[in-house]
Amino acid sequence: MSGRAVALVGGATTRFGVRPTTWAEMAQEAGAALFRAIPELRADECDSLFVGAAEPERFAFQSHVAPLAAEQMGLRPRRILQRTELACASGQSAIRSAYAAIAAGLSDIAVAVGVEKMNLPSMAEANSAMGCVMDRPWDGPHGATAPPFFAMVAQRHMLEYGTTEEQLAAVSEKNHRFANTNPTAQFYAKSFTRDKLLRLPLVAPPLRLGDCSSMTDGAAAVLLVGEEFASRFTDTPVWVRGTGQYSDFHNLANAGSLTDWVGLKHAAREALGRAGITVRDLDLAEIHDCFTISEIVEYEALGLCGPGEGGPFAADGRGDVGGDLVVNPRGGLLGCGHPLGATGIGQAVEVYQQFAHQVPPSRQAPDPEWALVHNLSGSANVHSVMVYGRGRAA
Amino acid sequence: MSPEAPPRRARAADPRLDTVPPPPADAATKSAGDRSSVRPPYLLDFFPLESERETRLHRFYERLAEGRLSTTRCPKEGTLHWPPRTACPSCHTEELEWVDLPERGTIYAFSAVLAGAPLGMEADLPFAVGLVDLDGAPLRLFGRIEGASYTDLRIGETVRVESYEVGDGRVFYRFRAGPGPGGPPVA
Numbered sequence: 183m184s185g186r187a188v189a190l191v192g193g194a195t196t197r198f199g200v201r202p203t204t205w206a207e208m209a210q211e212a213g214a215a216l217f218r219a220i221p222e223l224r225a226d227e228c229d230s231l232f233v234g235a236a237e238p239e240r241f242a243f244q245s246h247v248a249p250l251a252a253e254q255m256g257l258r259p260r261r262i263l264q265r266t267e268l269a270c271a272s273g274q275s276a277i278r279s280a281y282a283a284i285a286a287g288l289s290d291i292a293v294a295v296g297v298e299k300m301n302l303p304s305m306a307e308a309n310s311a312m313g314c315v316m317d318r319p320w321d322g323p324h325g326a327t328a329p330p331f332f333a334m335v336a337q338r339h340m341l342e343y344g345t346t347e348e349q350l351a352a353v354s355e356k357n358h359r360f361a362n363t364n365p366t367a368q369f370y371a372k373s374f375t376r377d378k379l380l381r382l383p384l385v386a387p388p389l390r391l392g393d394c395s396s397m398t399d400g401a402a403a404v405l406l407v408g409e410e411f412a413s414r415f416t417d418t419p420v421w422v423r424g425t426g427q428y429s430d431f432h433n434l435a436n437a438g439s440l441t442d443w444v445g446l447k448h449a450a451r452e453a454l455g456r457a458g459i460t461v462r463d464l465d466l467a468e469i470h471d472c473f474t475i476s477e478i479v480e481y482e483a484l485g486l487c488g489p490g491e492g493g494p495f496a497a498d499g500r501g502d503v504g505g506d507l508v509v510n511p512r513g514g515l516l517g518c519g520h521p522l523g524a525t526g527i528g529q530a531v532e533v534y535q536q537f538a539h540q541v542p543p544s545r546q547a548p549d550p551e552w553a554l555v556h557n558l559s560g561s562a563n564v565h566s567v568m569v570y571g572r573g574r575a576a
Numbered sequence: 577m578s579p580e581a582p583p584r585r586a587r588a589a590d591p592r593l594d595t596v597p598p599p600p601a602d603a604a605t606k607s608a609g610d611r612s613s614v615r616p617p618y619l620l621d622f623f624p625l626e627s628e629r630e631t632r633l634h635r636f637y638e639r640l641a642e643g644r645l646s647t648t649r650c651p652k653e654g655t656l657h658w659p660p661r662t663a664c665p666s667c668h669t670e671e672l673e674w675v676d677l678p679e680r681g682t683i684y685a686f687s688a689v690l691a692g693a694p695l696g697m698e699a700d701l702p703f704a705v706g707l708v709d710l711d712g713a714p715l716r717l718f719g720r721i722e723g724a725s726y727t728d729l730r731i732g733e734t735v736r737v738e739s740y741e742v743g744d745g746r747v748f749y750r751f752r753a754g755p756g757p758g759g760p761p762v763a
């Protein structure tokens with residue numbers, strides 16, 4: 183990749199869950215956690231701040247959140263201050279924007295923070311906020327939210343390929359088991375066997391409660407720096423080696439195949455190509471398991487297995503420790519919860535900690551060289567991919 | 577847009593009023609499963625603003641009120657759009673024409689919302705939704721499916737398009753399963 187090399191040099195995640203705290207308080211909490219995680223960092227040297235936030239207007243009745251987050255975190259950005267919104271991929275968008283700014287020489291030391299407050303006293307209002315992610319005046323009046331859309335993906339995948347509820351449960355069991363090693367996860371210290379998952383109530387058939395990520399409050403922050411600054415903050419920098427995005431529709435009528443996520447294929451090809459590797463080189467992947475079926479379709483679109491083979495890939499543990507690569511060791515969206523703006527940042531924190539061998543052995547990818555992070559947003563109509571490497575670009 | 581008859585009903589009489597008229601007394605009984613007579617604030621209302629003073633696509637809703645589901649077509653390329661548009665996404669002409677869509681379709685995929693309804697739709701639970709391939713048109717529309725429990729629906733089943741009154745003078749469309757009586761016939 184051309185341009186200045188950019189390193190991810192640390193980060194931190196707040197507790198994810200149903201939190202008795204506000205949007206602004208979580209921004210403070212993420213800032214405090216970031217400065218604890220990187221003791222060498224001084225607030226006055228952070229020249230830029232990128233704030234991933236999907237729907238603060240809806241969930242917290244608050245716009246103009248970038249300066250709000252800066253004040254909460256004790257930062258005074260003097261180069262770039264910006265909010266990024268891409269629904270479920272808002273956090274990764276903050277990281278991508280920070281990367282682009284640093285690579286272009288417009289920033290040297292940038293913080294990317296993601297914050298989302300989603301739990302409200304009225305669940306119906308929170309559900310309305312989620313419905314706005316769709317094409318509101320056309321799909322919204324029918325009651326379109328994420329669960330029925332991804333349920334149709336699961337229905338078609340079962341019809342076309344024979345995918346089973348048990349294979350969906352295998353994804354959920356793995357990610358909840360990983361979440362049990364992550365004290366920041368919403369479902370930390372909660373056990374979900376496959377049998378238990380298959381007895382949970384249906385939310386949008388064939389998807390059950392355990393097939394769906396939750397409404398979650400949480401925040402996370404990472405530090406990205408230009409190559410000449412990396413060694414000041416860490417001995418184990420992780421290098422941004424590739425990015426890619428693709429979007430080809432918004433209204434559900436224009437989705438095309440529900441089971442072949444062409445946009446992810448394009449985004450992954452772009453990101454892996456920029457890194458100069460193939461999917462076989464990956465040691466770990468943090469991919470967007472907003473629903474169990476999403477992880478299965480993503481295995482296929484990423485080329486980790488063939489079309490229709492995602493169910494067996496899950497059931498055979500090929501995305502587990504000891505498999506082809508470790509998928510969602512953080513616990514995924516299923517286990518950690520999915521605070522929209524914070525998710526992509528939390529995934530990057532996991533990648534940093536995996537490369538630094540700071541995670542428990544039961545979820546550690548062996549000596550990782552390459553990692554991929556993926557977020558979809560909305561009805562899988564946008565795919566965003568980043569590739570991280572242990573080595574700086576040659 | 578091609579020239580057409582002016583809208584046959586004006587909704588908000590006084591444009592200075594930032595309110596819509598109260599729903600007719602019988603609104604709640606006009607179609608089962610529709611919203612209560614209380615209109616949510618605009619920023620929590622999924623149903624669009626439909627009148628000529630609010631959208632350039634008001635003809636869609638006027639035709640829908642007559643029981644006709646329609647959309648725009650590019651006269652240069654013959655391409656049907658969904659949703660209807662004011663400019664063609666391919667050649668960018670703004671001279672589009674309105675065409676009626678088929679009244680029947682075939683279920684491509686479906687599910688149901690059993691929990692987690694948005695505001696104003698809680699009383700509808702559980703409700704079925706699906707993607708429906710319109711018979712004879714290259715469009716696959718998403719929509720509510722009334723008239724059958726989701727447990728009785730099947731992929732490949734025929735459904736009909738119907739329009740319905742939202743309850744405050746506005747209209748919308750949905751699908752109805754089975755051979756029973758639906759809304760007004762689609763032209």
Ligand SMILES: [Zn+2]
Pocket residue numbers: 650651652653664665666667668669
């Ligand atoms: Zn055209």
